[in-house]
Amino acid sequence: MPAGTLYRGREGMWSWVAHRVTGVLIFFFLFVHVLDTALVRVSPEAYDDTIAVYKTPVVAVMEYGLVAAVLFHALNGLRVVAVDFWSQGTRYQKQMLWTVVGLWLVLMAGAAYPVLGHAVREVFGS
Amino acid sequence: MSAVSSVSASEGTSPDNPAPLIEPPRARTARTPKATRTNFELYGWVFMRLSGIVLVVLVLGHLLIQLVLDGGVSKVSFAFVAGRWASPFWMAWDLIMLWLAMLHGANGLRTIINDYAQRDGTRFWLKMLLYTATVFTVLLGTLVIFTFDPNIR
């Protein structure tokens, strides 16, 4: 690795990159989400027709992506808080990151059926 | 070896010839730029952490309700929203989530713009766009919660 192309690299930098990317993604989603929710002030039909988009298989995959982003940002955010406020935080930052990744994997596995199940049923029948 | 002590000895400070006053690091003086005279960035830093902790409960709880419980996203409809916003508890939940998530996200984006937008003009206009979108979204979302009408039709 040539010197100077990465800021330190390794776990600390990549978790920061992922935290930043997921934060921006969630913010953009939230902007659209408040607009779609505002349709309840237009008419029940306008709201229901738009929310129907959320129930399509392609968007279900995007929702799973949103869950992935929110879960990582939330768990890693707690890790950032621990690094800043817990006296042993910096010493265990790496272990805490792998705890975050482990928890994230477990929660993502648990979310797969509830979030993607209806999409799988729609695409493959039954 | 004794270079330091010989220098300080040769200065010969005394009540009549006091050592120059050295400001503590980062003391605010008349010459401190306007932008750094307050503790705004410190409060922002603390806010990101406190709001983040609260948002863990609010947003993960929201996702659990909307995507997992009761048939997941398939049950979401106008009638479902009407049922939820019949309760002041969920109105308050959504309202606090709206304000905290928007301010947390907007402050995060402000940091990111400051990091990457190098020209003064670009940075200024990107932040104006961000603030406009944020104020608009927070006001619209607040209005929708308070003026929701289940009998709109």
Ligand code: HEM
């Ligand atoms: C795909 C996943 C999501 C679904 C299906 C969903 C669904 C809904 C629904 C049905 C409402 C109407 C009120 C209610 O039932 O509480 C709502 C409101 C709201 N949601 Fe979500 N939500 C999702 C993700 C999120 C995320 C990730 C956030 C935060 C970053 C969020 C923030 C909000 C806010 C702030 C409101 C209130 C909007 C307003 O004031 O007009 N939602 N959501």
Ligand code: HEM
């Ligand atoms: C779910 C609970 C959440 C937690 C625990 C959390 C925690 C944090 C923390 C501690 C930071 C500061 C990182 C730093 O100073 O290095 C941060 C940054 C950020 N957050 Fe969150 N957050 C949460 C939800 C959200 C939501 C809902 C959004 C979007 C609306 C968001 C968007 C951002 C952005 C854009 C940044 C700036 C990232 C950067 O400067 O690299 N976060 N978050």
